[in-house]
């Protein structure tokens with residue numbers, strides 16, 4: 289059995305934020321029915337195409353384990369089918385632009401009328417307020433949520449991160465909201481509305497930076513490199529380069545081969561508990577007892593110089609050698625891994641976090657599997673659906689259409705290419 293077995297999700301999501309949420313729920317056992325515009329589908333199917341004519345990796349990697357029904361929700365018969373889906377499903381998930389669902393005629397009030405037990409979960413760019421009507425994509429959320437202003441180097445512009453904290457991060461927040469609402473429904477019998485605004489999700493992930501904003505009022509942030517470099521602080525949390533975000537100083541340092549390999553670097557943390565080991569490894573045993581070095585607070589004004597000295601040592605080792613030498617001594621270090629290295633990582637393959645997936649149009653491709661491991665709810669990653677692949681199956685098996693009634697829906701133009709669907 290899987291954790292969410294028996295839960296039906298009406299997946300009205302597109303692009304990245306919503307689909308990451310429903311993909312997770314599908315991996316945890318929910319039956320996810322993706323509703324897509326006839327003949328078009330989720331726009332990502334045809335974005336960043338690498339195999340002409342096939343669904344893109346953008347789409348396939350965000351929509352595993354789902355079924356697809358083509359449905360025009362602005363057509364009368366389409367609205368009838370959508371109403372039946374709302375009656376039947378436990379959760380409706382959507383991430384349309386603000387107001388799109390209301391314009392289709394499916395306000396939250398109407399949805400509750402149709403099914404008072406349903407949970408309606410939405411991703412929007414912003415919560416209620418002056419920006420609530422804005423459309424938002426990943427990088428806008430990173431900028432509005434405090435990530436960009438606190439990422440990058442002090443002397444450079446704000447930076448967006450490669451991790452999709454606005455889209456996939458908000459999808460994760462939404463998934464938690466949904467399973468929590470499902471749990472509460474067990475007690476109350478009622479559904480509820482779940483909202484995960486992208487700005488709020490990014491800010492939640494940046495909470496240590498809001499911590500630092502308030503600490504600034506008490507004085508300089510002495511664990512930031514700029515403190516030791518004598519650069520004054522302004523009135524907002526600054527960009528901290530690759531400084532550690534916590535109480536244990538750390539930095540990205542060059543390793544052997546850095547001149548030619550853009551990823552020949554390691555992250556190196558001088559955790560207080562293992563300072564003596566660090567001193568021995570880099571050949572500075574005197575620093576174990578020297579005034580100005582022996583105690584953690586004394587080191588804060590010379591972090592840049594200390595890391596420069598450690599880097600002299602790391603430059604003589606590969607990033608993997610640094611790991612092999614430091615790990616047995618409990619010195620926290622980590623190699624900077626490229627996507628190529630991660631894709632080839634045996635350990636991640638063994639745990640199912642990197643998987644090979646077969647696809648009828650693409651052949652085999654590599655994907656990220658479920659990153660959350662439940663000991664009693666196994667995950668099997670299956671391919672994303674072709675557009676409308678399950679239209680007839682869902683109309684018949686989930687909604688109970690048959691005979692003339694089924695023919696009426698198929699011929700109405702509400703579900704795409706009826707001939708193709710009927711032939712299946």
Ligand SMILES: CC(C)(COP(=O)(O)OP(=O)(O)OC[C@H]1O[C@@H](n2cnc3c(N)ncnc32)[C@H](O)[C@@H]1OP(=O)(O)O)[C@@H](O)C(=O)NCCC(=O)NCCS
Nearest residue numbers: 303304305324325359360361383384385388412413423424
């Ligand atoms: C992502 C986003 C910017 C994309 O904007 P967009 O491409 O213009 O898409 P929209 O959500 O506005 O939807 C476009 C239209 O398609 C319509 N549509 C979607 N599915 C449909 C279907 N099955 N049948 C008929 N119409 C459909 C919508 O009703 C909407 O019509 P409207 O403008 O008349 O109301 C926007 O959806 C958004 O801001 N979403 C919330 C935040 C978010 O999730 N952002 C991250 C995306 S990764």
